[in-house]
Amino acid sequence: MGVLEVRRWRLIGAVSSVVLFVGMGGAAAQSSTAGSAAAAGTELAPVIVQSSAPPKRVNTSSSRSRAGRARAVSRANAPAGAAAAAAAGAGAGGGHKESAFGHVDGMVATRSATGTKTDAPLIETPVAISVVTQDQIQAQGAQSVSQAVRYTSGVRAEANGADARFDQIFIRGFLADQYLDSLRLMNASIFAYPIVEPFNLERVEILHGPASVLYGQASPGGLVDLVSKRPTLEPYHEMFVSTGSYGRAQAGVDLSGPIDKNKEFLYRFTASGFDVGSQVDHTSYQRVSIAPSLTWRPDNQTTLTVLGTYQRDPKAGFFNLLPANGTVFPVAGGAKIPTSFYSGEPGFDKTDRTVGSIGYLFEHHFNNVVTVRQNLRYMDNSTDFKVVSPTVLTNPFSLPRGVYATYETLRSLALDNQGEFKFKAGPLDHTALLGIDYRNSVDTALARNTTTGVPAINAFNPVYGLPLPNPPVATYNRQRLEQVGFYGQDQIKFGGFVALLGLRYDQADLDTDNLLTGITAPKSDGALIKRAALLYKFDNGVAPYVQYTESFQPRLGTNFFGQAFKPTRGQQEEVGVKYQLDPKTLLTLAVFNLEQQNVLTPDPDPTHIIGGVRSNVQTGKVRSRGVELEGKSEISRNLTMLGAYTYTEIVNTESNTTNLGKRVPGIPLHAASLWADYTFHGGALDGFGLSGGVRYLGAAPGNSLNTFDVPATTLFDLGVHYDLAALGPQFKGFLASANVTNLFDKTYVEVCQDTGCYYGLRRNVIATLRYRW
Numbered sequence: 203m204g205v206l207e208v209r210r211w212r213l214i215g216a217v218s219s220v221v222l223f224v225g226m227g228g229a230a231a232q233s234s235t236a237g238s239a240a241a242a243g244t245e246l247a248p249v250i251v252q253s254s255a256p257p258k259r260v261n262t263s264s265s266r267s268r269a270g271r272a273r274a275v276s277r278a279n280a281p282a283g284a285a286a287a288a289a290a291g292a293g294a295g296g297g298h299k300e301s302a303f304g305h306v307d308g309m310v311a312t313r314s315a316t317g318t319k320t321d322a323p324l325i326e327t328p329v330a331i332s333v334v335t336q337d338q339i340q341a342q343g344a345q346s347v348s349q350a351v352r353y354t355s356g357v358r359a360e361a362n363g364a365d366a367r368f369d370q371i372f373i374r375g376f377l378a379d380q381y382l383d384s385l386r387l388m389n390a391s392i393f394a395y396p397i398v399e400p401f402n403l404e405r406v407e408i409l410h411g412p413a414s415v416l417y418g419q420a421s422p423g424g425l426v427d428l429v430s431k432r433p434t435l436e437p438y439h440e441m442f443v444s445t446g447s448y449g450r451a452q453a454g455v456d457l458s459g460p461i462d463k464n465k466e467f468l469y470r471f472t473a474s475g476f477d478v479g480s481q482v483d484h485t486s487y488q489r490v491s492i493a494p495s496l497t498w499r500p501d502n503q504t505t506l507t508v509l510g511t512y513q514r515d516p517k518a519g520f521f522n523l524l525p526a527n528g529t530v531f532p533v534a535g536g537a538k539i540p541t542s543f544y545s546g547e548p549g550f551d552k553t554d555r556t557v558g559s560i561g562y563l564f565e566h567h568f569n570n571v572v573t574v575r576q577n578l579r580y581m582d583n584s585t586d587f588k589v590v591s592p593t594v595l596t597n598p599f600s601l602p603r604g605v606y607a608t609y610e611t612l613r614s615l616a617l618d619n620q621g622e623f624k625f626k627a628g629p630l631d632h633t634a635l636l637g638i639d640y641r642n643s644v645d646t647a648l649a650r651n652t653t654t655g656v657p658a659i660n661a662f663n664p665v666y667g668l669p670l671p672n673p674p675v676a677t678y679n680r681q682r683l684e685q686v687g688f689y690g691q692d693q694i695k696f697g698g699f700v701a702l703l704g705l706r707y708d709q710a711d712l713d714t715d716n717l718l719t720g721i722t723a724p725k726s727d728g729a730l731i732k733r734a735a736l737l738y739k740f741d742n743g744v745a746p747y748v749q750y751t752e753s754f755q756p757r758l759g760t761n762f763f764g765q766a767f768k769p770t771r772g773q774q775e776e777v778g779v780k781y782q783l784d785p786k787t788l789l790t791l792a793v794f795n796l797e798q799q800n801v802l803t804p805d806p807d808p809t810h811i812i813g814g815v816r817s818n819v820q821t822g823k824v825r826s827r828g829v830e831l832e833g834k835s836e837i838s839r840n841l842t843m844l845g846a847y848t849y850t851e852i853v854n855t856e857s858n859t860t861n862l863g864k865r866v867p868g869i870p871l872h873a874a875s876l877w878a879d880y881t882f883h884g885g886a887l888d889g890f891g892l893s894g895g896v897r898y899l900g901a902a903p904g905n906s907l908n909t910f911d912v913p914a915t916t917l918f919d920l921g922v923h924y925d926l927a928a929l930g931p932q933f934k935g936f937l938a939s940a941n942v943t944n945l946f947d948k949t950y951v952e953v954c955q956d957t958g959c960y961y962g963l964r965r966n967v968i969a970t971l972r973y974r975w
Contacts, residue, residue, distance in 0.1 A: 303429060305404050306335040309842055310786045310834045316407040316427040318693060318702070319384060319416055320622060320633055325782040326700045328735035328747035330356070330410035330792040332832060336431075338844075339400050341879060341893060343921065343941030343968045347371070347380075347398060347428065350406045352897060353875045355832035355846035356424075356792075357408060361868060363952040363960035364481050364541075367519030367553050369397045373410060374796055375826045375852030375869045376423030383430050383509075383563060385579050385616040386417070388643045388683075393585045394612035396557050398428050399491040399513060401454050401474045405429040410830065411794060412753035412772050415704040415733040418639060418687040422753040422772030422798050423826070432507055432563075433468030433497040434458040439975045446968035448479030448486075468497040480520075481541055481964045484548035484666075488517040503567040509579075511559045518553040518585075520546065523958035525595035526904055528661060529951050530912060530959060539598055539661045541949055541961045547590040548666055554586040561616075573622040583612040590670065593653055595958045598661040604653035605673045614643035631695040641685040646717075649677045678717040685710040691733075698740060702749075704733035710756050727769045729754040746779040757802065762810035762817040770800045786836035796826040803858045823856035824866065841880050844895075848873040854906075861906040868953045870914070872900035877919070889928030893921035904954035915950040915962070919943045940969040 300306065302315040302322065311333035314324050324331060332354045344350040347369045348359035358372035371378050380387045382398060389395045400406070407427045414420050437459035444452040454474030461467040475490040495509040528539040561579030568574070587608045592601040618639040625632050650673035657668040689706035707730050714723045731754050737747035753772035761767065778792035801822030810817045828850040836842045850873075852866045865871075877895035882888055896918050901911040921941045926933035944965045952962035 303404075303432070305431075305434075306333070306337065308786065308836055309335050309338040309341070309844065310788055310836055311335060311405065312782070312785055312788065314407055315384070316409050316425075317413075318691065319620060319635055319637070320693065322633075322693070324788060325743070325745050325780050326695075326737065326739060328700060328702050328737035328749050328778075329751075330776070330778055330790055330830060330832075332356070332408040332410070332790075334406040334408075336404050339403070339406070340939075340972075341921065341923075342877070342895070342919070343939075343943070343970070344400060345968075347400055347403075347406055347426065350400055351408060351426075353844050353846055353877050353895065354408055355790075355830040355848045356410050356828070356850070357848075358869055358873075360963065361953050361960070363962050364485075364964075365519055365522055365960060366397075366487065367393075367521070368395045371408075371426050372869065373408060373421070373424035373426075374794065374828060375824075375850050375866055376421045376798070378408075378424050378426050379417075379420045380426045380428065381417065382428045382579070383561075383577060384417075384427055385561070385577055385618060386614075386641060388581065388583075388612060388614035388616070388641070388645075393553075393587045393608050394555075394583045394610040394645060394647075395585070396581065396583050397513075397515070397518070397555075399474060399489065399493075401456070402431055402472050402491060402493040402511070403428050404431050410792060411749070411774050411776055411796065412733075412751045414708070414729075414731045414753040414755075414772075415706045415751060416637075416689060416691065418641070418685060418706070418708045419710055419729075419755050419769070420753055421755060422770075422774065422796055430495070430509055431456070431458075431470055431472055431493070432509075433470040433495055435460065435465055435468065440972065442970055442972040444476075444968055444970040446478075447966045448481070450476065450478040450968065452476035452478065452968075466499050468499070470495045481961075482520065482522055483542045483544045484546075485520045485522075485544060486517050487519065488515065490514045505563075505565050507563045509559075509561055509563070511557070513555075513557045515553075515555040518555040520544070520551060520553060521589045521591050522546065523591065523595065523960065524661070525592070525598050525601070526910065526954050526959050527596065528598035529961065530904060530910065530954060533598060537662065538949075541964060543661050543664060545590075545592050545601060545603070545659060545661070545664075547670065550670060551589045552586065553589075555583070556585075557581065557583045571624055573624075575618075575620040575622070577616075577618045577620075579616050581612075581614050581616075583614075585610050590656065592659070592958070600658045600660060602653070602658045603656045604651060605656055605670055607650040607673055608647055610645065610647040612643060612645045614641065616641050629696055633693040635689075635691040635693075637687075637689045639687045639689070641683065643683045644680065645683075646680045647677070648675065650674060651676045675718070680715040680717055682713045682715070683710065684712075698738050700737040700739065702733065702735040702737075704751075706731045708754055712756065725756070725766050727754075727756045729769055729771070743782045743784075744779065745781070747777070749776045749778075750774070751776075753798075757800070757820075761819055762805055762807070767802070767818075767820055768800050770798055772796060772798045783835075787834070789833040789835075790831070792830045794826075794828055794830075797855075798824045798826075801854075801856075803856075806858050819858070821856060821858065822854065824852060825855045826850060826852040839883060842878065844875075844877045846873075846875045864906060864908045865903045867903040867905050867908075867955045868912075870900035870902040872898070872914075874898045879921070881923075889925035891923045891925075893923075895919040902953065904959070905956050910954075912951050912954050912959070915948065917943070917948060917950075917962075918945040920945050935974045937972045937974070938970070939972070940967065942967050 300313050302313040314331050315321055317327045317329045317331050334350045339350050351357050351359050387396045410424045412422045413425050440456040442454050456472045458470040472493040477488050479486045491513045493511045497507040499505050532538050559581040564576045566574050589606050590603050593604045594602050620637040623634040652673040655671040687708045691704040694701040709728045712725045731752045733751040735749035737745055739745040751774050754769050756769045757767040774796040776794040781789040800820040801824055802818040803822035805817045805819045831847040833845045852869050854861045875897045879893035881891035898916050901914045904910045904912050923939035926936035947965035950962045952960045
C-alpha cells in the first residue's frame with residue numbers, strides 16, 4: 203500500500219469517525235440541553251423522516267380535495283420532533299412542506315435533493331430534474347425503473363426491448379449511471395449489474411446533464427437517482443397481488459410505522475416477488491426482493507436509518523440480439539423473424555443474479571446553521587451468466603453462434619460525508635455544502651467462450667438441443683477501484699436570484715489484475731470539475747435559468763506507446779425555464795449543448811497494431827444538442843396530465859473513421875409522450891378511473907455509418923382502476939386496477955446498433971388487486 207493510499211484511508215477513516223462521534227455526541231448534548239434551548243427561544247431545525255403514505259381513494263390522480271391532500275401531506279411529512287403535534291392536529295390541515303426524500307401524494311413532486319444533495323425546491327434549482335413518484339409507477343403499471351421513465355423527457359429507456367437483464371437508461375444520448383439514495387450502484391464489468399425493484403422505491407429521479415461536481419466520475423448525459431422507501435411516523439400497510447400476460451404471478455407487501463409509543467424507533471418491511479414468462483419462447487423472469495429498514499430517532503435533531511436489501515433473480519433475463527435483415531427489413535417473400543424466436547439454447551442459457559446490501563443514512567442537526575450527514579452502503583453482487591448466441595448477424599436462415607459463460611462477483615463500498623451550513627452574509631442567504639465521498643469496489647470475472655463446434659440456428663425454423671462444446675477459459679480478471687472526491691457547493695439567494703456554484707477534485711485509482719498471467723495494470727486519474735448556474739424566480743412562478751457544468755469519466759486501456767488513456771471530459775451549456783403555477787403543476791423547458799472529449803477513435807497510423815488490432819487514440823469528440831420539454835399537472839381533483847417532448851441530435855464531430863459527422867445509433871431525433879388520468883368522484887361512476895397514454899419514438903440510425911434507420915413507432919397504453927370503497931364501507935382500502943401497454947399489440951423494432959437489433963415489447967396486460975390499511 204503506497205503512502206498516498208495510506209493517507210487516503212486515514213483521511214476517510216478520520217472524517218467518518220469525526221462525523222459519527224460529533225453527531226452522536228451532539229445528539230446527547232442537544233438532548234441534555236433541550237430545556238435551555240427552549241428557554242432561549244432557539245428553534246431547532248426539524249429532522250424529516252420518511253413520509254407515510256396514507257391510503258388514498260385511488261393510486262393515480264388527485265383523488266382528494268385540495269384540503270384533504272393538504273391534511274394528508276401535513277400528517278405524512280411531519281418532522282420527527284413534532285409527530286405528536288401532527289397527530290393531534292392532522293385534521294386541521296396546514297403544516298409542513300414535502301420532503302425531498304419522502305413520499306409524494308400524487309405525481310407532481312415539488313422538491314428534490316438529486317441536483318444539490320440538499321432538500322431544495324425544484325422551482326429554485328437551476329438544472330433540469332424529472333421526478334417519477336411511486337404513485338405514478340403504480341398508476342402506469344411500471345415493472346422496472348426503465349419502464350417508470352417512459353413518460354419522461356430526455357431519456358431513452360427499454361433500449362434492449364424484451365431483454366431486461368440491464369435496467370439501462372440513456373440521458374441526452376449517453377448511458378447514465380445509477381445511484382440509490384445518492385450512492386453509486388457499481389457495475390464494474392458487464393453482467394454484475396444491480397437492478398433495483400421499483401416497489402422498494404419512493405421516487406425515480408432523472409438529473410439531466412453532467413453531475414460530476416457532486417457525484418464524481420459519471421456519464422456526461424446525467425444520472426438516475428433512486429430514492430428508497432423509508433420508515434414512516436404513522437402506521438402504513440399495503441399488500442397486492444397481480445396476474446396477467448405470460449402467466450404472471452406477482453405479489454408484494456409494504457408494512458411500516460412506529461415500534462414504540464414514543465416513536466423513537468420506526469420500521470419498514472417491503473417484500474415482493476414475481477414469476478412471469480416473456481414474449482420470447484423458452485424464456486421467463488423470476489424475482490424475490492426483501493427490503494427491511496429501521497430508523498432510530500434519539501431526539502428531534504438526529505436520525506439513523508439502517509437499510510438492507512436482498513434480491514434474488516434466478517431468472518434475470520436473456521440475450522436475444524437479432525439481425526436487421528429479418529427484423530427491420532423483410533427477407534425474400536416478405537417474411538420477418540417472429541418476435542417469439544429465441545436465438546439461444548433452452549436448458550443451457552441462464553442469467554442468475556443475487557444482490558445483497560446493507561447501509562445507513564445518518565443525519566444530525568446541531569442548530570439552524572449546521573447539519574452533518576453520513577451515508578454508507580456495502581453491496582455484494584454475484585451473477586452467473588451462460589448463453590449461446592449469434593456471432594454474425596447477416597443471414598437469419600443460418601445464424602452462426604458461439605458459447606459464452608461468465609461468473610462475476612462485485613463487492614463495493616460507497617460512503618458520502620456531508621456538512622451543510624445555512625447562514626446569511628449581508629443580503630445573501632447561503633446554503634453551503636462541503637463533502638468527501640469514497641468508493642471502493644472489487645470486481646472478479648471468469649469468462650469462457652468458444653465458437654468452434656457450435657451449431658448454427660435458423661430463425662424461421664429453430665432446432666434446439668444439439669450437442670454443445672465446453673468453452674475454455676478466455677479471461678480471468680480482477681478490477682480494484684478506489685475513488686475519493688472532495689466537493690464544495692454554495693446555493694446563494696438574493697431576492698429572486700438563486701446562484702449555484704460548485705467545485706470538486708476527484709482522484710480515482712484502478713488496478714486491473716490478469717489472474718491468468720499474474721500481470722497487473724495500474725491506472726490513476728484525477729480531475730477538477732466545475733459548475734455554475736443562475737436562476738431568477740419571478741412572483742408569477744416563472745423561473746428562467748442558465749447553467750454550465752462538467753463531467754469526468756475514466757477510460758480503460760492504453761495507446762500504442764503504452765500511455766494510459768485519459769478520462770473523457772464533458773462540458774455542457776444549458777438554458778431553460780421552469781413554471782410552477784401551483785404546488786401541483788410544474789413545467790420545465792431546457793435547451794442544451796453538450797460535448798464529450800477524449801473519445802476513443804482508431805489511431806491514424808495503420809502500423810500501430812496491438813495484439814493484431816489497430817490501436818486507438820483519444821482525439822474523438824461527440825456532441826449532443828437538444829431540447830427537452832416536460833409538464834406535469836394535477837389539473838383538478840379529477841384530472842392529471844403528463845406530457846414530454848425530446849429533441850436530441852448526438853453526432854460524432856471528430857473521428858478517424860467513417861462515422862465522422864454521423865449520428866450515434868439508437869438515439870432518435872424526436873420523441874414525445876402524453877398521459878392522462880381521469881377519476882370520478884360522486885355519482886354512478888364514483889371511484890372509477892380511466893387513464894391512457896401515447897408514446898412516440900422517432901426514427902433512429904441503425905448503425906454507426908447511418909446506412910439505415912429504425913422506423914418510428916407510436917404506442918398506446920391504457921389503464922382502468924376502481925376504488926371498491928364506493929361499493930360500501932366493508933371494501934374500504936381495496937383498489938382494483940388493470941394496465942395494458944402497447945394496447946394494439948404493435949410489432950416494432952426498439953433499437954438497432956452495429957451489434958444487432960432488439961424487438962420492442964408486445965402487448966402486456968397486468969391486473970392488480972391492492973389493499974391498504
